[in-house]
Every structure is written in C-alpha cells, then in structure tokens.
Amino acid sequence: MLRNILRGALRAGAAVGAAQHETASDGFNRQSMRHTTVADKVASRIHDRSSRVLDVGCGKGGLSKHLAARGFTHLSGCDWLPQDQVDAMPDGFSYRRVDLNAEALSAYRDAEFDAIVASDVLEHLENPASILREIARVLTPGGLAFVSLPNAFNVVERVAWLARGNSTRYKTESSPEEFGHISILSSDVLRSLARRAGLEVCESSGGYFYLDGFFIMPKKEFSPRFSYNIIWTLRKPAKADASS
Numbered sequence: 001m002l003r004n005i006l007r008g009a010l011r012a013g014a015a016v017g018a019a020q021h022e023t024a025s026d027g028f029n030r031q032s033m034r035h036t037t038v039a040d041k042v043a044s045r046i047h048d049r050s051s052r053v054l055d056v057g058c059g060k061g062g063l064s065k066h067l068a069a070r071g072f073t074h075l076s077g078c079d080w081l082p083q084d085q086v087d088a089m090p091d092g093f094s095y096r097r098v099d100l101n102a103e104a105l106s107a108y109r110d111a112e113f114d115a116i117v118a119s120d121v122l123e124h125l126e127n128p129a130s131i132l133r134e135i136a137r138v139l140t141p142g143g144l145a146f147v148s149l150p151n152a153f154n155v156v157e158r159v160a161w162l163a164r165g166n167s168t169r170y171k172t173e174s175s176p177e178e179f180g181h182i183s184i185l186s187s188d189v190l191r192s193l194a195r196r197a198g199l200e201v202c203e204s205s206g207g208y209f210y211l212d213g214f215f216i217m218p219k220k221e222f223s224p225r226f227s228y229n230i231i232w233t234l235r236k237p238a239k240a241d242a243s244s
Contacts, residue, residue: 020215030210031062033218034229037207038119038148039066041231045144050074051114054138056131057100057121061087067117068093078107101126105134112138116145120229123150123170123181132197135234142238145199148231152184155226156211187230194234202233 022029042053049071055064058077067075068090076094077086086095096107100121116135122128135145151157152167160168170181185193191201206227209216216222224230 020218022210022213022215028215028218030228033208033210033215034119034148035063035066037221037229038063038117038146038231039070041205041233042067042115042117042146043070043072045146045233046072046115048114052076052112053115053117054078054105054108054113056105056116056118056135057124058086058095060085061089061093061095063117063119064089064093076113078105100131104130105138108138110137111140111143114140114143116143117147118145119148120150122147122185123183124179125183128183128185129193129196132193132199136197136199136236139236141236143236144202145234145236146231147190147234148229149185149190150181151206151224151227151230153186154224154228187224190232194232199234199236202235205231205233207231 020028046053050073052074053067053072053076055061055067055075055077058064058079059081061077064075064077065087073092075089075092076096077089078096078098078100079086080097080099082097083095089095098105098107116139118131118135122131125131132147139145150167150169152169157167157169160166167184170184173180173182187204194201204224206222206224207229208218209220209222209226210228221227
C-alpha cells in the first residue's frame with residue numbers, strides 16, 4: 001500500500017514537472033545521467049582539454065563519449081570487454097582490455113595520465129584499495145581522479161538498511177557471469193583508503209535523486225544526503241606538496 005502511495009505521488013510529480021520517469025528509449029536513464037554528471041564534474045575541474053585522461057572500467061565507452069563531446073582529445077579506456085564490443089570512438093581514443101581484479105592498472109606506466117575517471121567501478125572490484133593505489137601511481141603529480149560510487153547511505157538507503165539490513169544497491173549475484181556490486185565504501189572508508197593510496201580528498205559531491213523509477217527534479221544537483229551516486233574528487237599531491 002505504501003509503495004502504491006509513493007508511486008502515485010511520483011506520477012503526480014511527473015505531471016507537474018517535478019519528476020521524470022526513467023526511459024531507456026530516449027537515453028534518459030540512470031547510466032546516461034551518471035555519465036553526464038561525471039563528465040560535467042571532470043570538465044569543471046580539468047580546463048586543459050588536451051590533458052591525458054584514463055577512463056577506468058570504461059565499458060562500451062559511454063562516459064568517454066561524453067568527455068569527447070566536452071572537448072577532451074586524449075582519451076584512453078580500459079575494461080574486460082573485447083575490443084569489438086567497445087563503441088566506435090573519436091580519433092585519439094586508445095582502448096586496452098584488462099582484468100582489473102587480476103591486473104589492476106599494471107599495463108600503464110607511472111605518471112602516464114593527468115586525470116583518471118572511475119565511474120561506478122570500485123564497487124564491482126574485489127580489492128578497491130589496490131585500484132586506488134594504482135590510480136595514484138599512474139597519475140602525474142598534481143593530477144586529479146574522479147571516482148563515482150553508488151550512494152548506499154542516502155536517506156532512502158538508510159531506510160532500506162533499517163528495514164532489511166542491506167542497501168538496495170547491493171544484491172547477491174545470480175550467476176558466476178554476473179559482476180555485481182560487492183564492495184561497499186562508506187565516506188569514512190573511502191577517505192581512509194584514498195589517504196593510504198597517497199591521494200588527497202578534494203571534495204565529495206552528489207548529483208541526481210532517483211527513486212523507484214523516477215528522477216526527482218532532474219535538473220537539480222542534490223547533496224550526497226539525497227543523491228543516487230557520490231562523486232569523489234581526489235588529487236595526487238604535487239612533488240612540492242609531498243616534500244613540504
């Protein structure tokens with residue numbers, strides 16, 4: 001009954017423009033919204049569009065396309081997909097097939113990138129601390145990393161924790177082929193792991209608010225208290241910072 005009341009309220013919100021239903025056909029879905037939010041964050045912090053950017057866990061390349069649309073010209077991506085399953089990319093995009101659990105970022109040189117993006121990746125990995133250390137290694141001094149994570153601790157998820165002892169963002173995998181969410185990183189844990197990796201936390205920010213198939217006020221950026229995902233901006237100290 002409560003769920004029906006909630007959905008009725010969401011439909012009413014959609015009727016007056018306060019909410020919008022998620023649809024796959026027109027690209028208005030959670031993945032597209034996340035890519036937009038993360039790409040906007042990267043573009044707001046990285047002003048040199050010729051910076052070397054690595055998209056860790058890039059999938060088929062959706063986020064890299066958003067970055068290219070914002071003017072970034074030196075993009076690289078890595079994931080477990082075969083090359084032929086990655087969408088066609090603009091000139092200058094380089095892809096490597098890697099197993100992030102087994103290899104991490106060992107295919108890349110020290111200080112090879114000016115910026116790194118890992119959009120909803122760490123929660124899928126067996127050892128997110130290892131990836132954060134590798135991110136620090138392949139970043140140039142002073143470089144930025146942008147890490148987005150499912151928000152398992154917003155107000156909606158806190159109710160879920162009380163009701164069922166778990167976040168709705170984490171479920172038991174149904175088969176060996178499913179690579180679901182297995183690593184829950186609270187804000188305190190993420191800060192500690194970043195510090196151990198030698199990365200400074202610059203900021204954490206929110207984004208869209210999603211609830212039961214609807215985006216609430218889709219043009220508004222909500223704080224992490226309400227947002228569906230959290231974006232962490234991390235920085236590798238410059239050499240002068242590290243020595244001071």
